[in-house]
Amino acid sequence: MKAEFLLTLAHVSQFLELFPGGPFLKGRREPRVAVVGRSNVGKSSLINALLQTRLAQTSGSPGKTRAIHFYHWKDAGKIIADLPGFGYARAAKTERDRWEVFIDLYFKKEENLDRVLLLLDARHGPTDIDRKAIQFLSLRNIPVTFVFVKADTLKTQAQRALRQKETKSALSELGIEPEGVFWVSSHDQTGIKELARELSVK
Numbered sequence: 177m178k179a180e181f182l183l184t185l186a187h188v189s190q191f192l193e194l195f196p197g198g199p200f201l202k203g204r205r206e207p208r209v210a211v212v213g214r215s216n217v218g219k220s221s222l223i224n225a226l227l228q229t230r231l232a233q234t235s236g237s238p239g240k241t242r243a244i245h246f247y248h249w250k251d252a253g254k255i256i257a258d259l260p261g262f263g264y265a266r267a268a269k270t271e272r273d274r275w276e277v278f279i280d281l282y283f284k285k286e287e288n289l290d291r292v293l294l295l296l297d298a299r300h301g302p303t304d305i306d307r308k309a310i311q312f313l314s315l316r317n318i319p320v321t322f323v324f325v326k327a328d329t330l331k332t333q334a335q336r337a338l339r340q341k342e343t344k345s346a347l348s349e350l351g352i353e354p355e356g357v358f359w360v361s362s363h364d365q366t367g368i369k370e371l372a373r374e375l376s377v378k
């Protein structure tokens with residue numbers, strides 16, 4: 177098996193036990209890759225594509241992943257974390273605040289974070305919610321790799337070129353160096369190998 181489910185972090189009361197300090201998570205010390213993005217953007221699907229598994233639950237309706245699920249990605253020598261989607265519009269504000277507190281605590285406690293993959297929808301540039309997430313991560317000095325998902329929905333080369341151009345300038349406006357951005361599709365496997373290679377321990 178290429179991947180293995182490790183554990184679910186669903187409540188703040190678990191932090192002390194799971195992150196007592198040091199690099200270990202359930203006895204494993206592989207660096208962590210956290211997958212972040214708007215609800216329904218395709219985080220769990222991307223994890224399944226990268227790990228060549230169906231362990232992560234996906235859904236057509238937003239708000240499926242409500243906790244942090246950790247998987248051991250053996251080929252890459254990493255632990256990958258599937259985070260709940262942020263900015264789920266129909267969730268109550270208290271619920272959205274709870275997300276922020278929970279994720280904030282995770283990033284504070286996580287001593288072995290390799291990087292965050294911030295997923296953006298290839299069909300449109302960064303939305304206001306995405307901008308908030310970018311701000312949230314940059315304020316905490318978290319290293320981010322930008323990944324545009326659902327690239328299969330851009331049918332023609334011209335469409336793709338236009339979207340990439342728009343996106344680059346949107347990212348530049350946010351002060352982000354748009355080089356090293358990945359374009360992937362979990363449905364037709366576009367760019368998955370390249371991203372997996374980038375994330376693997378060299």
Ligand SMILES: Nc1nc2c(ncn2[C@@H]2O[C@H](COP(=O)(O)OP(=O)(O)OP(=O)(O)O)[C@@H](O)[C@H]2O)c(=O)[nH]1
Nearest residue numbers: 216217218219220221234235239240241261362363
């Ligand atoms: N066209 C296309 N659709 C995709 C792709 N990846 C995911 N989807 C669809 O997007 C929807 C959401 O996918 P998930 O992987 O569950 O999204 P998520 O970000 O984990 O969602 P939450 O856990 O609710 O935050 C599903 O209907 C998927 O089939 C892709 O590469 N291309």
Ligand SMILES: [Mg+2]
Nearest residue numbers: 219220240241
């Ligand atoms: Mg999910």
